[in-house]
Amino acid sequence: MVVDGSNSVLPLSEAVAAAFAERHGGGRVALRSSGTGGGFRRLCDGETDIATASRPMSARERARCRERGVRHVALPVARDGVTVVAHSRNALVACLGLGELRRLWAPGSEVSTWRALRPGLPAQAVRLYAPGSDSGTFDFFTRVVVGRAKASRADYDPSADHETIARGVAGTPWAMGYMGYAHYAANRHALRALQVDTGAGCVAPSPKSFADGSYSPLVRELHLYVAEDALRRPAVGRFAGFFVDASPRLAPEAGYAALSAAQYVRSRALLAEATRAAERGSS
Amino acid sequence: MVARTVTRPLFLEGTGGPGARADRVARRVFLACAALTGGTAAVVLGVLAVGAAQFFAEAPAGGFFAGTTWAPFAEEPRFGVWPLVAATSRITIGAILVAAPLGLLSAVYLQHYAGRRTGAVVAAAVAALASVPTVVFGYVALNAATPLLRLVWPGAEAFNGASATLVVGLMIAPTVAFLGREALAAVPPAYFHAGMALGASRGRVVALVVAPAAARGIAAAVLLAMARAVGETMIVTMAAGSHAGLAWSPLEGVRTLTAFVAQTSLGDIAPDGPDFRAVAAVAALLFVVTYAMHAAGRALLARRPAGSAHP
Amino acid sequence: MTPPVAERSAYPVSPTIQAAAKPMLPGRRRDFLAGASRLAAATMLAAAAGLAGVLARAVWQANGGSADGTPYAGGAGWETIGPAVAGTLWLALATAALALPIGLGTALYLEEYARPKRRAVRAFQAAVAHLAGVPSVVYGVAGLVVLVHGLSAGRSIFAGGLALAALALPTVVATSAEAIRAVPDDLRTAAYGLGATRWQVVRHQVLPAAAAPIAAGACAAITRTAGEAAPLLVLGATSFATFAPAGPGDPLVSLPTQVFAWAVRPQAEFAAQAAGAAIALLAILLGLNVAGLFLRRRLRKVLP
Missing domain, CATH: 3.40.190.10 (Periplasmic binding protein-like II)
Structure with missing residues (x-):
């Protein structure tokens, strides 16, 4: 899966991707950091599965995403x-x-x-x-x-x-x-x-x-924006879930503040809901 | 480049006969290849032309060539390319000041002084340097040349023109050495012998007889090496910095034309955005300059001195 | 102080002339170019050695590690460099598969089929030749627009291979054309005299005679482009991959872009990782060169 976006999130994404690869025997993750704006653009163009972001999506970016029919879910992962x-x-x-x-x-x-x-x-x-x-x-x-x-x-x-x-x-x-x-x-x-x-x-x-x-x-919250269509592939859902679950441990190690436990539970719920929506959409 | 005169006799064309069909197929295949090559070139040119046209529709050409502030992505964008051009010129000129003496003297050594064995070793070192990718030179500029420079001048900035210039010079020196040696080798041996027979030292003969006879080739070597320096991207992107102001000290950071293109692309370039238009305009300028320098260098090479041993 | 000139020169000077020259101008034997040119040659040697030393030292020192390490530095092992090695091999393969046939076909058309005196043909030839002088980063810009955004090829090995092939093409055309031009016209005259078609002349006379230099030129062009980072950076190469690309559709990774991504980070671990990747890259390029040398020798041996 392809992840692009914020350079501020890169240390965390790299730590998570390395841990994910170790855990799942070389999970196939490719990272790049074109910046939050570039990450959103690529997500809405359908080029990537996940965008990392150091600011929320702007109204204009949201409109562009909707225009192209790319639905997505935003998961807070660290501060x-x-x-x-x-x-x-x-x-x-x-x-x-x-x-x-x-x-x-x-x-x-x-x-x-x-x-x-x-x-x-x-x-x-x-x-x-x-x-x-x-x-x-x-x-x-x-x-x-x-x-x-x-x-x-x-x-x-x-x-x-x-x-x-x-x-x-x-x-x-x-x-x-x-x-x-x-x-x-x-x-x-x-x-x-x-x-x-x-x-x-x-x-x-x-x-x-x-x-x-x-x-x-x-202080800003860092987010993952996951494309709903990509969640039809189980590997993407697994990686996004792993990202959320690993963040409380890896975020402080990489130099961030972790969110509260409740916020991670909420991120997990958002992800589960989006996955269900994606499955409904495909069936 | 002398056009060949032997072609298939015209009266044989279209007469059928054995192999005529295969010949027609082969001709079409080769023509398709040529069309693909031409098409590739046309696409590269077309993209730059369209992007540059969009750019100049927005920014007046006068401001581009005369303006002294380059801030294409600011709220109130300024499109004066002069700081980038100045940086590229400074690094190119500095690099050729390193590479021309180094490369030409190495060429003289290889052609006129080296023994067989030491000559082979030096030639191998020059060939090895010539085949090192520029990103590796960039690593050297950033992680070896800059720390060394800062030992000597502690005031040097983390990204500075001086170490990039030095390493670009090292990178293009093999080009000068290789083409310079070819130029020296093209001078008829009789010139050299005649000079030696007059009793002049080897150095005087090389400097006053051989080198003038090879002047065109030497000029071409320098020009083609400078064209490479203008287009060099990785060393300057990594080590020269992104300061788009007009810097005066070589210890300060500068941003070249190529570095602007590469550094901007580290973010994301949307094909319909201002970043693409600015990048295309700068790339088009690079294209024109390097193409012209390359053509001029090749034209010099094509015209060998009179009486040359290698017409 | 007289150097044994005759032994050292590319142009042997007869001892008679030397003997005659010596007494004529006493005191003129001091040769200012001798020292300077030796110094330049020594500098070239030192530069090559220094470059190797800088890389080796960075890798060597990596074993120490620093207390302030970042958690995501992976070290210069196969897990970190492997994907990039595979990417670079894929890219070299794509460049060879595309640029070699197309470039050779173009050169054959220009040299053997097109009417050589036509102005358009000469202009085309010159234009393609000078494209070889255009910076590689410019090809990246064109590739980004046409391949990534136009053809929706993504930031893939496929897009990277096409861009590098386009970059290598002018050089392959120029070196192939030169090799074809060097084939003696007698061969063609004789074959045409026997009624051969152009294709038969190309197939049985020109290609065998020019195969070795064509292979050498193409190999040099491919080696050169395999070390290119700038066009791949512009195309949007991945900076961190946990897997090696297995096909043209996989994300674009390569050793040169990986050297860049690691070298710009200030931490010593990443410098070591970059140096390791640089050494791997140099080894691959050396391997390609040696392969080209073998191919060239083979081709020369087979042919008359």
């Missing part, structure tokens, strides 16, 4: 926070307010040095790395921080791959960027995660602050 990172030796900045982030990332922003961002900081140029325009993390961050999805300054170094963003920020003095927490966790020795002041004091990103809601505006 992740968008993490703002800086170069590991940048000890002068520990916390940024949402307002500062907005000034930095707004379209046409003129903030090009740390001093312009906050007086008192050195006048070093801020080098910016962030996800490209296919990314769900980009859509989510711009919506929360700037106020409109996809509204961002354009003079940053874009990459579809969060690991490339991590490498860029880690290797460029005075650089800054944002990415999914799991990708930060995989590079934590090379990066410095900044706390974010969302109005109620500075909060550091961590699975704990994602779970208790204190990091809340920058």
